[in-house]
Structure formats: structure tokens, C-alpha cells
Amino acid sequence: xxxxxxxxxxxxxxxxxxxxxxxxxxxxxxxxxxxxxxxxxxxxxxxxxxxxxxxxxxxxxxxxxxxxxxxxxxxxxxxxxxxxxxxxxxxxxxxxxxxxxxxxxxxxxxxxxxxxxxxxxxxxxxxxxxxxxxxxxxxxxxxxxxxxxxxxxxxxxxxxxxxxxxxxxxxxxxxxxxxxxxxxxxxxxxxxxxxxxxxxxxxxxxxxxxxxxxxxxxxxxxxxxxxxxxxxxxxxxxxxxxxxxxxxxxx
Numbered sequence: 001x002x003x004x005x006x007x008x009x010x011x012x013x014x015x016x017x018x019x020x021x022x023x024x025x026x027x028x029x030x031x032x033x034x035x036x037x038x039x040x041x042x043x044x045x046x047x048x049x050x051x052x053x054x055x056x057x058x059x060x061x062x063x064x065x066x067x068x069x070x071x072x073x074x075x076x077x078x079x080x081x082x083x084x085x086x087x088x089x090x091x092x093x094x095x096x097x098x099x100x101x102x103x104x105x106x107x108x109x110x111x112x113x114x115x116x117x118x119x120x121x122x123x124x125x126x127x128x129x130x131x132x133x134x135x136x137x138x139x140x141x142x143x144x145x146x147x148x149x150x151x152x153x154x155x156x157x158x159x160x161x162x163x164x165x166x167x168x169x170x171x172x173x174x175x176x177x178x179x180x181x182x183x184x185x186x187x188x189x190x191x192x193x194x195x196x197x198x199x200x201x202x203x204x205x206x207x208x209x210x211x212x213x214x215x216x217x218x219x220x221x222x223x224x225x226x227x228x229x230x231x232x233x234x235x236x237x238x239x240x241x242x243x244x245x246x247x248x249x250x251x
Contacts, residue, residue: 002089002105004186005035005073006171006222008178008244012039012067013219017200017207021227022073023058024202032076032088033058036101037068038175043099044068047088051075070173074103086123090171091131093119095138096145098174102131105224106167106183130162134172148177152243152251155179159241171222178244180222182236187226189233190247191219201229218247 005022007015019035033055034047044066048057074089089103104127111126118139119132134155141154155172159181162168170181180186191198193216195209222244226233236242243251 003075003224004103004105004169004171004222005071005224005227006173006178006180006244007068007071007219008173008247009069009217009219010246010248011217012069013217014065014067014212015071015073016062016065017198017205018221018223018227019073020062020205021200021202022075022223023053023062024200032085033074034076034088034090034103035061035071035073036090036092036173037066038070038099038101038173039068041098041175043092043101043175045090045092045101047085047090049085049088070175070178072101072103072171072173072178074105074171082124084123087125087128089127091128093131093135095135095174098145098176100135100172100174102127102134103171104130105169105185108162108166108168111162111165130168133162134158148243148245148250151177152179152241155181156241160239163239169224176245177250178220178222179241180236180244181241183238185224186222186236186240187224187233188220188222188236188242188244188249189226189231190249191221191231192217192247197230198228199230201227220244220247220249 032049108126121128
């Protein structure tokens, strides 16, 4: 099973602690990794078909303190589509003058939607196919740029369709919000004042967030499995969709 990591914050935040925890799980999930950082309307996207344990790109990312309000990361265990750069998550598309980033954990059987020319997969994964279909259907559903609430209502209807074909744990962001949809395994937490310390579950690394934050900071983190062993992670219910804005769960 692939591993997902998402972060949404009310101020640009360093995600390296959580990414370090995610990367330790790359021994089993060694078929590529990727991470996307939103900076206003721009996106820094780093992907590599090498595993996060062996990739020099991943090593660079671990020591590159990029601060972002929305982050989507993925480490891949291939189920469909060969191990190749074009099949490495997260995937990126433009819609309504904004970049959209998508990462998927799971496997879809018999999902073969019709696509028009605006959105086409480059690789051969079921994940990228589902993303292209999702962008196509969002564009059809709204004539102009919708609000986050409107997008959430539309996504709640749309995401159920590919989810009916298998496991569809998904992270999606356009830089304004982070959406997370669960089929099986997905967990989330919020860090806010008063901040405490946290210890990674899979590595000997501990951070005191109180020393690195202000009382106004808020950060929401989503992961396939809890990344820390001393914080309260909340599991998603099957079929649940959540949206995070400004470090808060908004729906």
C-alpha cells in the first residue's frame, strides 16, 4: 500500500519532520516518491522513480526547509503502471488558472471513464486516470471558479464514483485548501497552541514544536498511518471526505 502525507497550515510551515517520518517507510514502498509544496499560486514539485530511502532528490528535500501552506507527498508501492517518472505521484494539472495536485493510495478495478482532450494521462496508472477524470468533471460542474465550500460539495459527489471501483484514499489541493478522501486507511491531527513535543513512530527523531511556533499558528496533518507515537491521530471513516483550510478542519 502506498503512503500519503498532506499538510495544511495558516502560515507557511516546514513539513520536514513529517516527511522524515514518511521517508522511513520507503523500504517497503520503494517504487518512487514525490512531494509538492504550494507557494501562493506556484508549486514546487519534486518527484523521483527511485525510493525515498535511496533517492538523492529525497535527501535534498529532507534538508531543504521549504515552508508552505499546503503540501502533498506520496511514496509509491506500484500496483498498476510501471516504475517510471511519469507514473510517480503527486500529479499536477491546471484548472481555472490554478495548479491542482493529486496523490492516490489504492487500486481501482474496471474504472475506464471517457476523457476529452483537455485532461489526458501521461503515464499508465489508474491514479492519474482518475485525476484527469476528476479535473474534467469539476470543469463541467462549474462555469467559473467555485468557492471551497462549493468544491467540497461537488467533490463529495464525484469521489464516490472511482471509490466504487476499489481503494481510493486521496489527497488533493489547489493551494487554497487540502481535501482528503478515505476508503480504508487515513488519519489526521491538528497542532495548535499550546504546542508540545512529538516523536516519530518510525525514527529516532523528536521535535519540540513550542520552540518553533507562535500562539497563532495552526497546522493540520493527514497521513495514511500515524507518523508520531505521542499525539492524538483521528482515523477517517470509510467514504469520509474532509477539507482543511488555514490549519483547521472546515468540513
